[in-house]
Amino acid sequence: MNDSRREAIAAGERAGAGYLLEAPRTMLAGAGGARVSRRAGGSLEFRDHRDYEPGDDLRHLDWNVLARSDRLAVKQFHEEISPFVDLIIDGSRSTALEGTRKAEATLSIAALIAAAARNSSFPYALWTAGERLERGNWDHLEFDFAGSPAGALVSGAASLRPLSMRVVISDFLWPAEPHVILGALAHGASAVILVQVMAASDAQPDLRGGWRLVDVETGEWREIFFDAGAESRYRDALARHRALWEEAARNVRAVLVRGIAEEIERELLFPELASAEILRPAWF
């Protein structure tokens, strides 16, 4: 990892030191922090009775019910959960697109959220989505996967902590169905937060004339002549792509915030994350 990225991580940690991570109101299931899960669990707080089933812990058998009704019933208690954060970083080459600040912005956002999670006493796990979903290490984060992380997200979602808050930081510029990916991520999650980090050149290409465009992930190339008409068509395609992700995020009640890498480094998406009630100043 180069100095620029280390500095980006440090900047994110410094910025996140003054914030708390909050579970969004649109949590999918369970509760974060000291909240009580709606699911039955292992806490001492009684929730309900249910009929005994073979294999149930006999310690939870309600003897009073048996005495009154001669029916075997077990007591259920609220599950007490501690919010856990799965922090997933897109490990594909497009995250480190040459000539952009996408990698630095991605690392800063990730460090910010990690620092805020620590402030909130939320344990977190760092993941990189490449060919597979792998545990990451702040000192050895590489963006070298030549392909789309969509497969890793879909297949690796099952290995994530149940009821965890799942934060995915990526440019989401993949040719995949967003509802499939988000459906997998949202399954068993308490919340899904998507942070889309795009380069300025992704959002508004600064091109004129003939160009050979090379996909950094697949190595495929395409020659185009970029003029006003091409620019218009590109913008239309980007708007449609964004709309697809927004619709998929709404369907699974996920939070989607997005920013431009070159601008993120100045404010680290504070307004966007705050308005989504993901970050809260620690002194507030």
Next chain:
Amino acid sequence: MVLTSAWPLIALLAIPALVAIYLFQRRFRARDVSSLMLWEAIRQPSMGGRTREPLRLPLTFWLELLAIVLLALAATGPLIPQWSRKRPLVVVLDDSLSMRAGARDRGAELLSTLSPTRVVFAGTTPQLAGEQPLREWTCGAPAADLDAAIGFATEVGGPSALILVITDHAPDRKLEKGRLEWRAFGKATPNLAFAAAARSGDRLLVEIASYSSKPERTTLTLSTGQRTTIELAPRARYNAVFAAKGVTIEARIDDATEFDNKVVLLDDERPRVDVRVEIADEKLRDSIDRAVDATERRRPGGWPGGVPPPSAGETPASQPAKTPALLIPAHASPTTQWSLEIQSQKGNAAFIGPYVIDRTHPLAEGLALDGLVWGAARGPMPGTPVVLVGNQPLITDEIVDSVNHRIRMRFDPAISNVQRSPAWPSLIWNLVAWRASRAPGVRAANILLGTDAAITLHDASDKVDVTAPDGTKQRIASHGNDVVISATQPGLWNVRSGSEQYRFAANPLIAAESDLSRAASGTWGGWSDEVLITSGYMSIVWALLLVTLLALVLHQRVMRPATA
């Protein structure tokens, strides 16, 4: 639309270069992108391969192409007619014979595409065309005075008129751009033609000329059946004399250029003149007789039919109707017939000149009196003076009636040397020839194309019916017994006046027209911008430049880097 100059169109050669640049020499700069997904909607430029696909070029190419075309067009100085004004165009058509060698047809194609306000035929004299100039353009003139025709066109077209000359040869001088455009449709062609053809008595002379730079061969065929094969050296001539009497002879040669391959020669025997000299002075009478005999037009045998010379009181009705008679007495003739009255009184003055001669009079043709002594009695003489010395008339002409003239000459041979000079036979020749020409009939049966045929009618008439060689008929006004017909077509002409019929042949014996070595094709001169603008045209250069500017602005806008 008129292009002031076509040379700037060479700038259009930049178009293939532009296409080559876009198709073959485009340099695609490489750039990494996060994903090609969003770029799928953008059409790729053409690429090589086995599949055929339509040529796809960016908007900038079309804008640059448009700019090149518009700039090249603007450089040509295009002009368009103003809607509100009719273009004053006068077309001068070369009406000479040589145009029949193909140039006329090509010129007619051009003329049919124009809408000239006036058309002028350039013949020996300019002539304004009628409603159907293409039909009237027969190309029968023996020469084309294009300068005169252009001057005439300038007059009839007005100061703002454009003038277009359609001919078959290049201009004699360099033409600058102005109001005159010279278009030639000729082609230098080796040609054989009749250079001369004449008939006298029982002999017929034809001369064939080669206007070719290489040896030529042809066959001369007469309507009498005679055929002669002729070998002609480059630009040489060949003469041949044949016997022919009484019949019309048609001579032909074989040649690709048709218009000068045929001549028609009529029997051109003019009636002889009955001349009677009644002069007492033997020497003077003898000199007159010898001069009359030298004309070879004196009717032998004296006064016709042995009729005695007319005396005072007799009327010309006693003369045979078709026999012209000329009386040369020494006294005043009381008759109304043709006469030359020689008043040779003595005791007169001798004049040495200077002599004043009416050169328009038939008697004065070739007459030279300088240095001669002319003795004559002083005093007035009736009639119109033909020769004077000072204020003393020496010869006068008095018109007796529509046919006859009375010539008076005051002359004393004793103190004169005129009768011993060449002027004397000339004077007598002119007198006899004039008298003979006034006999009924065609004055010259074989004439050159483009000249006038003069006919003296036997009976006075207001109009005569004329049939041209191509069969067209027209009625021409006559003046008493005289009618003059312009021979505008080669061939045999027929003239009818009542029961009388006359014929004459017009032959294209014009070396300058048959020599096609100077014929050429091309365009010279041209209409300058200033002239065209003042002639109802307007320049559209500003509009082309404006559209070009808009295209370049749009090009700049397309090529401008996108802003955030």
